Amino acid sequence: xxxxxxxxxxxxxxxxFGARAGDPVEDEQxxxxxxxxxxxxxxxxxxLFPLRRVGKVRAVAAEDYFGKGLRGLLARLxxxxxxxxxxxxxxxxxxxxxxxxxxxxxxxxVFPEGTRGEPGVLLPFKSGIGSxxxxxxxxxxxxxxxxxxERTLPKGGVFPVPxxxxxxxxPRVTGEEMAAKFGPSCRKAIAQExxxxxxxxxAGEENPGPCAGEDRP
Amino acid sequence: MxxxxxxxxxAALLAFAGWEMGRRGEGATxxxxxxxxxxxxxxxxxxxxxxxxxxxxxxxxSARTETWWFMAAVFLTAFATHRLVxxxxxxxxxxxxxxxxxxxxxxxxxxxxxxxxxxDRPSILLAYLTVPASLxxxxxxxxxxxxxxxxxxxxxxxxxxxVVQDRTEGALRSLGMVSLGTLFFAFCLGHALFLVNLGAMxxxxxxxxxxxxxxxAFWVGGGLRAVVSRLGExxxxxxxxxxxxxxxxxxxxxxxxxxxxxxxxxxxxALVPLLPPLxxxxxxxxxxxxxxxxxxxxxxxxxxxxxxxxxxxxVKDTGTLLQGHGGIIDRVNxxxxxxxxxxxLFYWRYF
Numbered sequence: 001x002x003x004x005x006x007x008x009x010x011x012x013x014x015x016x017f018g019a020r021a022g023d024p025v026e027d028e029q030x031x032x033x034x035x036x037x038x039x040x041x042x043x044x045x046x047x048l049f050p051l052r053r054v055g056k057v058r059a060v061a062a063e064d065y066f067g068k069g070l071r072g073l074l075a076r077l078x079x080x081x082x083x084x085x086x087x088x089x090x091x092x093x094x095x096x097x098x099x100x101x102x103x104x105x106x107x108x109x110v111f112p113e114g115t116r117g118e119p120g121v122l123l124p125f126k127s128g129i130g131s132x133x134x135x136x137x138x139x140x141x142x143x144x145x146x147x148x149x150e151r152t153l154p155k156g157g158v159f160p161v162p163x164x165x166x167x168x169x170x171p172r173v174t175g176e177e178m179a180a181k182f183g184p185s186c187r188k189a190i191a192q193e194x195x196x197x198x199x200x201x202x203a204g205e206e207n208p209g210p211c212a213g214e215d216r217p
Numbered sequence: 218m219x220x221x222x223x224x225x226x227x228a229a230l231l232a233f234a235g236w237e238m239g240r241r242g243e244g245a246t247x248x249x250x251x252x253x254x255x256x257x258x259x260x261x262x263x264x265x266x267x268x269x270x271x272x273x274x275x276x277x278x279s280a281r282t283e284t285w286w287f288m289a290a291v292f293l294t295a296f297a298t299h300r301l302v303x304x305x306x307x308x309x310x311x312x313x314x315x316x317x318x319x320x321x322x323x324x325x326x327x328x329x330x331x332x333x334x335x336x337d338r339p340s341i342l343l344a345y346l347t348v349p350a351s352l353x354x355x356x357x358x359x360x361x362x363x364x365x366x367x368x369x370x371x372x373x374x375x376x377x378x379x380v381v382q383d384r385t386e387g388a389l390r391s392l393g394m395v396s397l398g399t400l401f402f403a404f405c406l407g408h409a410l411f412l413v414n415l416g417a418m419x420x421x422x423x424x425x426x427x428x429x430x431x432x433x434a435f436w437v438g439g440g441l442r443a444v445v446s447r448l449g450e451x452x453x454x455x456x457x458x459x460x461x462x463x464x465x466x467x468x469x470x471x472x473x474x475x476x477x478x479x480x481x482x483x484x485x486x487a488l489v490p491l492l493p494p495l496x497x498x499x500x501x502x503x504x505x506x507x508x509x510x511x512x513x514x515x516x517x518x519x520x521x522x523x524x525x526x527x528x529x530x531x532v533k534d535t536g537t538l539l540q541g542h543g544g545i546i547d548r549v550n551x552x553x554x555x556x557x558x559x560x561x562l563f564y565w566r567y568f
Binding site for chain 1: 324341
């Protein structure tokens with residue numbers, strides 16, 4: 001049932017936004033990390049997982065926003081949301097449900113910016129993703145740049161408007177590699193590194209190179 | 218082998234379309250389909266030969282031919298099924314081109330350095346909605362509505378929307394950008410929707426000639442350059458290598474454009490026997506050749522017009538959707554100009 005709904009959503013994403021997950025995440029368990037601008041982002045990141053594994057993927061969401069009401073119910077049904085409190089003052093405790101899910105072998109969709117923010121602005125990443133990667137050094141993490149998405153449904157927008165959206169999956173990283181690079185206990189540096197890679201892919205040229213007019217057969 | 222596997226789906230679609238056309242006794246469309254398939258096979262053989270000889274063009278020509286297989290197969294299948302499917306296909310084509318246009322324009326809040334504002338989103342949504350509205354008007358053959366929908370009512374509704382939004386800064390520019398794209402892709406390209414009503418063969422005539430003109434322009438351009446490089450300095454060389462708009466595209470010359478237009482006209486002449494009698498009148502070969510010439514000339518300028526748009530926006534292609542071709546606008550830029558003209562020529566002469 002969930003797979004069928006997600007299949008339908010993917011078809012809509014393709015028809016309306018031309019969004020295709022070019023290279024899906026093939027790992028049994030993985031964490032997908034993306035920039036956050038709109039309510040569409042979570043749909044786009046979920047489309048990176050093969051349909052048969054969609055039931056083992058969970059989205060990490062803010063408790064104050066997704067904890068109640070119709071929005072909360074829909075999010076729970078579609079994305080099996082893991083709710084964490086924002087600004088509780090105790091980040092380690094707040095992440096406990098996320099840790100449990102990773103121990104159960106579930107995959108995650110995470111937006112380390114923590115909020116949608118201004119359209120097209122990449123906020124600093126919260127360090128929680130860094131501590132998760134230190135704790136689970138073998139689980140592959142995929143940074144993903146969602147390009148063009150801020151125009152479709154910016155914060156405060158009512159209707160999604162079709163624009164071309166590109167899902168650019170970046171090469172995988174693991175906590176092990178990060179530890180080798182930054183040493184132990186560097187959760188802030190890890191979060192910054194993930195952010196840097198996504199920011200780079202977001203700024204990257206869509207059509208590289210200058211143009212000297214070409215004919216095409 | 219991998220390359221052949223990719224062609225399995227388009228080949229199956231083409232076979233299905235051909236079978237459907239044969240079953241319904243549409244001899245002319247079937248002949249066209251066979252012609253298209255023959256051309257595709259020819260270019261597949263050429264690209265195989267180029268790869269075998271390790272020519273520099275090999276990869277490019279191969280990728281483009283593969284995408285051509287897909288585009289031709291999807292297009293012909295859409296027209297081999299229900300009438301509504303052809304409309305939905307053409308509507309989706311207009312929508313995709315329009316979406317690509319709006320996605321090309323940078324969007325930002327600071328006036329001055331960006332082209333579109335986030336406050337243009339409602340007008341852009343309205344622009345998209347003109348596509349299903351035009352589709353419906355064309356489907357029920359309501360020409361009077363179809364022809365005023367975008368250039369009058371969409372055009373007037375957008376500034377009203379801007380006023381309700383209480384906009385000042387950059388309003389004129391946003392208004393221009395939004396209207397321009399909608400006129401190009403929902404209205405001009407959207408004429409394809411009404412063109413279906415004149416007969417699928419008339420639409421094929423226009424699409425086939427426009428796209429073939431594009432392909433021919435590539436080879437004619439190359440051929441002319443080869444000829445010019447062998448000529449000595451002189452008037453003939455200057456005339457033959459005179460570009461139309463050197464800053465937009467130094468390789469598009471008057472000579473190349475005219476030669477391709479004449480070739481398109483000759484090809485149109487060859488296609489005339491396939492056209493069914495329109496409103497009881499068989500199509501005049503001379504008229505067919507004239508329409509072909511119009512398609513040849515307008516397709517040439519369509520190419521240059523969107524070249525200009527791309528240079529202004531500093532992009533090489535309008536997208537990455539069609540492998541080897543760039544984006545959808547790169548593929549339909551000629552059609553934006555040839556479709557309305559073909560429609561008017563045929564409508565004026567035979568309806």
